[in-house]
Amino acid sequence: TPTSPGVAKPLYLCSPFVEAALVKGNFKHIVMLPKYADVMEWVAVNIFDFYQNLNSFYGVLAECCTSQSCPSMCAGPNLNYTWINQDRKSVQLPAPTYIDYVMTWIQNLLDDDNVFPTKSGREFSQTFPSTVKHVYRQLLRVFAHLYYAHYPQILHLRSEPHFNSLFAHFLAFGKEYELLDIKDVKGQPGVPVGIGALWERWKEMGILESPNA
Amino acid sequence: SNSNGKPADYVYFERTTAGFSDDAVPRAKGAQLKLEHFYKVAVDAAIERNQRRVELERKLAADTSMSDERKQRQLQQLGKRESAFLRLRRTKLGLEDFRTVKVIGKGAFGEVRVVQKTDTGKIYAMKTLRKDEMLKKDQLAHVRAERDVLAESNSPWVVQLYYSFQDSAYLYLIMEFLPGGDLMTMLIKYDTFSEDVTRFYIAECVLAIEAVHSLGFIHRDIKPDNILIDKDGHIKLSDFGLSTGFHKQHDSSYYQRLLESANGVASPTTQARNSVMVNAINLTMSSKDQIATWKANRRKLAYSTVGTPDYIAPEIFLQKGYGNECDYWSLGAIMFECLVGYPPFCSESTHETYHKIIQWPNYLMFPDDVHLSREAEDIIRRLITSPDRRLSVDQIKHHPFFYGVNWTGIRNIDAPFIPRLRSITDTSYFPTDELEQVPDEPVGADSAGANKDLAFLGYTFKRFSISSQAF
Numbered sequence: 101t102p103t104s105p106g107v108a109k110p111l112y113l114c115s116p117f118v119e120a121a122l123v124k125g126n127f128k129h130i131v132m133l134p135k136y137a138d139v140m141e142w143v144a145v146n147i148f149d150f151y152q153n154l155n156s157f158y159g160v161l162a163e164c165c166t167s168q169s170c171p172s173m174c175a176g177p178n179l180n181y182t183w184i185n186q187d188r189k190s191v192q193l194p195a196p197t198y199i200d201y202v203m204t205w206i207q208n209l210l211d212d213d214n215v216f217p218t219k220s221g222r223e224f225s226q227t228f229p230s231t232v233k234h235v236y237r238q239l240l241r242v243f244a245h246l247y248y249a250h251y252p253q254i255l256h257l258r259s260e261p262h263f264n265s266l267f268a269h270f271l272a273f274g275k276e277y278e279l280l281d282i283k284d285v286k287g288q289p290g291v292p293v294g295i296g297a298l299w300e301r302w303k304e305m306g307i308l309e310s311p312n313a
Numbered sequence: 314s315n316s317n318g319k320p321a322d323y324v325y326f327e328r329t330t331a332g333f334s335d336d337a338v339p340r341a342k343g344a345q346l347k348l349e350h351f352y353k354v355a356v357d358a359a360i361e362r363n364q365r366r367v368e369l370e371r372k373l374a375a376d377t378s379m380s381d382e383r384k385q386r387q388l389q390q391l392g393k394r395e396s397a398f399l400r401l402r403r404t405k406l407g408l409e410d411f412r413t414v415k416v417i418g419k420g421a422f423g424e425v426r427v428v429q430k431t432d433t434g435k436i437y438a439m440k441t442l443r444k445d446e447m448l449k450k451d452q453l454a455h456v457r458a459e460r461d462v463l464a465e466s467n468s469p470w471v472v473q474l475y476y477s478f479q480d481s482a483y484l485y486l487i488m489e490f491l492p493g494g495d496l497m498t499m500l501i502k503y504d505t506f507s508e509d510v511t512r513f514y515i516a517e518c519v520l521a522i523e524a525v526h527s528l529g530f531i532h533r534d535i536k537p538d539n540i541l542i543d544k545d546g547h548i549k550l551s552d553f554g555l556s557t558g559f560h561k562q563h564d565s566s567y568y569q570r571l572l573e574s575a576n577g578v579a580s581p582t583t584q585a586r587n588s589v590m591v592n593a594i595n596l597t598m599s600s601k602d603q604i605a606t607w608k609a610n611r612r613k614l615a616y617s618t619v620g621t622p623d624y625i626a627p628e629i630f631l632q633k634g635y636g637n638e639c640d641y642w643s644l645g646a647i648m649f650e651c652l653v654g655y656p657p658f659c660s661e662s663t664h665e666t667y668h669k670i671i672q673w674p675n676y677l678m679f680p681d682d683v684h685l686s687r688e689a690e691d692i693i694r695r696l697i698t699s700p701d702r703r704l705s706v707d708q709i710k711h712h713p714f715f716y717g718v719n720w721t722g723i724r725n726i727d728a729p730f731i732p733r734l735r736s737i738t739d740t741s742y743f744p745t746d747e748l749e750q751v752p753d754e755p756v757g758a759d760s761a762g763a764n765k766d767l768a769f770l771g772y773t774f775k776r777f778s779i780s781s782q783a784f
């Protein structure tokens with residue numbers, strides 16, 4: 101596909117970086133629901149892990165993600181995510197503020213035994229699936245911003261195989277358990293998400309294959 | 314692809330860390346290591362999960378007498394256990410989840426406590442290890458590698474490790490609690506064992522050592538303190554992957570210094586020429602007073618960071634390489650102690666002990682006032698000997714001393730001493746009154762030090778089997 105003149109193809113779509121991976125092959129074995137196990141527990145522990153792992157990479161990149169460098173939570177040429185504040189208004193926030201809100205919100209959910217139960221005998225609530233979809237969507241936005249705005253820094257720190265694998269795993273898992281909306285991954289017409297093309301590329305490469313395929 | 318074999322969109326990217334803060338690179342490395350560890354564990358866990366399932370499915374398929382309904386229930390139960398294990402991974406256990414019942418032991422890097430998990434009421438042994446001390450003594454690499462394997466072992470001969478967590482100052486290990494105490498405490502209490510009793514413990518130790526070796530490990534520091542007694546009176550080797558005792562003794566520069574100072578006291582040449590010296594030491598050996606002193610100090614030695622070298626094979630000191638047969642030397646020394654009342658090279662100072670072990674042909678003596686059967690003395694002499702002449706595990710099992718031992722069923726027979734326990738938290742088999750100066754509750758981290766010490770990456774560990782017991 102030809103790119104519009106003057107706009108270079110993003111580095112994360114270029115060889116050799118698009119192929120860089122810590123985990124080779126597809127994610128089937130670690131995405132598949134363990135037979136007989138409870139799907140809620142499986143989703144819960146995976147969200148927990150995605151959060152922890154993404155958080156440790158964001159911790160590294162945070163020094164490059166400031167309100168000067170990223171005055172908005174951008175994830176594509178025309179795409180700035182907005183945050184719904186307490187008055188239910190959409191507001192533009194600098195990316196570091198936005199990400200901090202997201203990560204703090206998720207951490208609080210993970211620590212809340214009513215949402216992510218850990219005590220033995222305590223069940224998941226009815227609203228768990230919809231909560232988890234929200235969480236997934238916000239985590240996707242953090243990935244989307246880091247790819248769009250900070251990939252060169254990821255390369256400088258030689259972290260692209262790791263970061264790619266974490267994200268590919270996240271996508272494969274989200275697809276399998278219907279935690280991801282395709283339109284969140286690809287964006288709206290005219291307002292593409294940067295990582296939408298990456299998703300397409302990885303699908304072609306076969307690394308996002310469904311475990312059931 | 315273009316002419317040089319690279320795809321058309323191949324990009325050369327000049328990497329540089331200029332413009333990053335000083336700790337960006339180490340932090341990036343840290344995040345990478347964590348992720349590598351994460352995926353390694355994730356893949357292993359998937360494989361193990363699969364094995365558990367396939368094993369159960371196979372077992373059920375082969376069972377023609379069981380009803381389909383019961384089979385279905387068993388599979389559902391497996392699912393419950395797997396789910397509980399997944400939940401456990403999200404569960405952050407910390408000091409606050411355990412209550413100390415009693416301090417029962419002391420090691421080089423911390424203490425061992427009987428603890429109760431507050432929500433379930435279950436009893437465990439909790440060992441604390443000071444991180445800074447371990448770093449100082451360079452214990453980490455060994456400890457981690459060995460823990461990995463032992464954590465996987467399901468051997469009945471190895472103390473089970475269930476869970477570990479950490480704060481900035483300590484590692485905490487939650488293990489199964491063995492209420493019968495250890496062999497050192499038993500030897501202090503009984504002085505010596507009969508040959509029958511000795512045969513039982515040494516035979517169990519042979520199987521335990523064999524099990525450890527089959528996991529690919531060499532213990533190197535088997536001693537009575539590391540041989541624990543379970544509620545039925547059978548032995549288990551303490552989780553030496555964590556017990557770390559041998560590493561500090563194993564530190565080559567430590568031995569180098571010891572060697573030099575020992576040579577300073579009495580050079581080997583003087584020693585060799587001076588037979589009177591040997592006799593003098595021999596006299597010391599059989600002197601009841603000296604042995605009493607050694608015994609009185611025995612526990613103090615166990616608590617010190619230097620540890621006791623009494624049971625360590627000479628080839629370990631000599632740094633010329635060694636194999637797993639070194640563990641059978643230790644076993645010989647323990648057997649000697651069981652029958653004679655003190656270990657073969659016991660001395661007033663560790664330097665002297667060390668010297669005697671190196672020069673073992675001159676110092677291995679069987680005292681006249683203790684009667685040993687021919688078979689017992691013979692097997693000891695075939696264990697406390699040079700590595701090339703030492704008995705192999707099969708030769709040991711066929712030695713006349715062990716005539717009649719049921720090597721496959723020994724764990725199922727009645728042990729000679731069965732602990733009489735009044736409750737699940739009974740600590741009467743531990744020298745709890747001798748453990749002064751130990752805080753009742755672990756102190757925990759004093760400062761809010763960052764949780765980023767990568768040296769300890771991978772220590773946090775949760776074991777599958779416990780989730781089935783509602784840990």
Ligand SMILES: Nc1ncnc2c1ncn2[C@@H]1O[C@H](COP(=O)(O)OP(=O)(O)OP(=O)(O)O)[C@@H](O)[C@H]1O
Pocket residue numbers: 417418419420421422423425438472488489490491492494495538539541551552555556557558559615620743
């Ligand atoms: N799981 C357990 N159940 C009961 N008692 C235990 C357990 N683990 C250790 N102990 C007691 O605590 C004592 C000290 O433990 P251990 O030998 O593991 O400490 P250590 O720090 O490894 O000592 P060293 O490093 O000198 O070998 C043991 O001798 C035993 O009496």
